[in-house]
Amino acid sequence: MKILLTTLNAKYIHSNLALKYLYMSAVENRRSMDIREFTINNDDDYIYTEMIRGDYSAICFSCYIWNITRTVRLAENIKKASPDIKILMGGPEVSYDSIEFLRKHKCVDYIIVGEGEEVFKEFVQAFLRRDHSFDRIKGLIYRSDGKIYVNPPADLQDFDLVPFPYSFLLPKDDRIVYYESVRGCPFRCSYCLSSIEKHVRPLPLERVQKELGFFLFKHVKQVKFIDRTFNYDRDRCNQIVKYILDNDNGVTNFHFEICGDLIDDEFLYLLGKARKGLFQVEIGIQSLNPLTLEAVNRNKNTDYLLTNIRKIIELGNVHTHVDLIAGLPFEDYLSFMDSFNGVYQLGADQFQLGFLKLLKGTKIREEKNVYEYVFRDTAPYEVIANQFISAEGITRLKMVENLLDLYYNRGGFFRTLEYAIARFQITAFDFYEELAYFFYLKGYQNRSHKKEDLYRIFFEYACWKDRSLPGSAVEIQKLLMQDMSDTLNPEAVKKFNKKGWSMI
Structure with missing residues (x-):
């Protein structure tokens, strides 16, 4: 008899920590177990064929919002x-609607609820x-x-x-190593699954x-802590x-998710001593609206944060990632604009504009009627609208998110973005919103673009703006060339100059 531990990761560079925990917990039966990790980009037929030809007696799937639909279809x-x-x-x-899930999906024989190491070990022995x-x-x-029992x-x-x-x-050299030093979280953010557990359990x-x-001895490329609040x-x-x-x-590079309110002088001193690239920090801001923060059980002292x-950021040697979440209670379109502008001015390396997901088991999902949430019935349960922001408003923010990712998060436009926002005398949000309207009006969202085409599109937008702001x-155009020369290799810049600035 042979058991397969498997999942569909979101990307190839990701690896699944849960499968490794399960395998090591039942390691005395390792001759009867295989691990295979696929991605959501793999073809269904390829994954299906690999699983069938493996001649397994049991297939065990690790299920998340990004893979549950495909996983059920495969099963x-x-x-x-x-x-x-x-x-x-x-x-x-x-784990949160297990009985209903089993009733609905007759192909599933067993469900492990919650943490699975001990449960899986006993399951393998019995099986x-x-x-x-x-x-x-x-x-x-x-x-x-x-x-159903x-x-x-x-x-x-x-x-x-x-x-x-x-x-x-140990995963392949080109994959991220996920590591957990703490289970649980001391905070109770209403949209987060970690808020459900009432205990913090550090190693x-x-x-x-x-x-x-x-990890340091093995020279792994990146270790990403999945601790919900590393500090x-x-x-x-x-x-x-x-x-x-x-x-x-x-x-080796180390990535932490930290709480900005808990940063102290010693932490800053230690980060300041690091070589550039040794540390990455991710800080969830989520909103600057005090009513919103109170509604989701977060600290309201945003000035300190x-x-x-x-x-x-001023240290200059730590890659910094900040987040906002659209669709939270009391955050209407204008309020979100204020939050966006306040966070943008920080100048973080990455600025993620995310959208609320009403995850199973979270408090905010239980409060869906309180705030009149409309959200997608299937994973990832993303917000469509609520009593504070319309579906049209959420769609507009998705357009802004797209342009923010293309021009800010992908890098290569630093000088041009700084100049354009100042020259047009508008806020950062107004700039990205206007650029998004131009981008979508021209139909550029309908196909993917090489990096060099993004420079051409920006110049086309600048020519459109030139009608009201001559010069x-x-x-x-000069700044785009400087940014491009810093970003693309010389051969790519040569090809760009040969083709010219036109998208045609």
């Missing part, structure tokens, strides 16, 4: 092709023994003889007893340092950062 077809193959699913997309003693496994819901919830795991997931399973500092030392304990955070500084191999973020296009 249905696998079950049709080979009814004896057992299907197990786990992960957040099946390989063929004694079908699934009724004793806490945290398992299963189908047998046409009936719901076992009691699993006990909260001692995180330190969960094995290191990379002992045998001992000595173990974290030992495991990070393994929830300032002293612990600073000790980990100091360990990385003291053992820097000159290659923004000041701390500026201090990190703008000439200066913008």
Whole structure:
């Protein structure tokens, strides 16, 4: 008998940490287990064929908002092709409405609810023994003889007893290594699944340092902490950062998600000592509207938050990523404009404009009627409208998001963007909104564009603006050439000059 642990990642560079935890928890049966990671970009027929030809007795899927639809479709077809193959699913997309999910999807035989390491270990033992003693496994819901059986919830795991997931399973060199030093989050943001767990469970500092030392020894490219709030304990955070500084191999990069309110002077001092590229920090701002922040259980002291973020950005050696979420309570279109402008002026390396997802199990999903939410019924359950912002307003923000990603987050337009916003005497939001209207009016959203075409489109927009602000296009053309020369290789710039500025 053979068991497959599998998932569909969002991108090739991603890897699935949950599968590695499960494999290591049942490692004594590793000869009976395979791990295969696919992506949502793989063809359905390719994935299906690989799974069928593997001659598996059970296929275990790790399920998330980005893969649940494809995963269910695959499971249905696998079950049709080979009814004896057992299907197990786990992960957040099946943990919060498990009974309803099993009733709806007859192809699924088992669901692991919540954390799965101990549950999976017991499942594998029972499955390989063929004694079908699934009724004793806490945290398992299963189908047998046409009936659904719901076992009691699993006990909260001692995180330190969960094995290191990379002992045998270090990913390929070109993939991100995901690492977890803490489970749970001290904060209760109403849109986040981490707010459901009431406990924070850190690994001992000595173990974290030992495991990070393994990554440093292996010269992995990037280690991305999935801790929801890496600096929830300032002293612990600073000790980990100091360990990385003291053992820097000159290659590995570390990514943390931090709370801007908890940044202290020692953290800033340590970051300031790092080589450029050693650290990346991600800071969720989400909104600058105090009513919004209160409604979703976040700190309302935005002045302090923004000041701390500026201090990190001013260091100049730490890649900084900031977020806003559109569609939160009390954030109408005008309010979101203010939030956008306040965050944009920070000058972070990446500025992500995201859209609220009403995830299963979250408080904000329970409050959907309070705020008159309309959202997509299928994953990723993204907001369509609420009582504060219309569907048309959300669509306009999606247009802005597209242009922000193309021109700000992809890089290569620093001089031009700074000049254009100042020259046109408009706010950053007004600029991106106007550029988006021009971009969509010309139909450029209907096809993908090479980097050099984005320069041509920007120049075309500048020529359009030149009618009311004469001289703008000439200066913008000069700045675009400077930005292009800094960004593209010389051969690409030569080809650009040969073709010229016209998109035709």
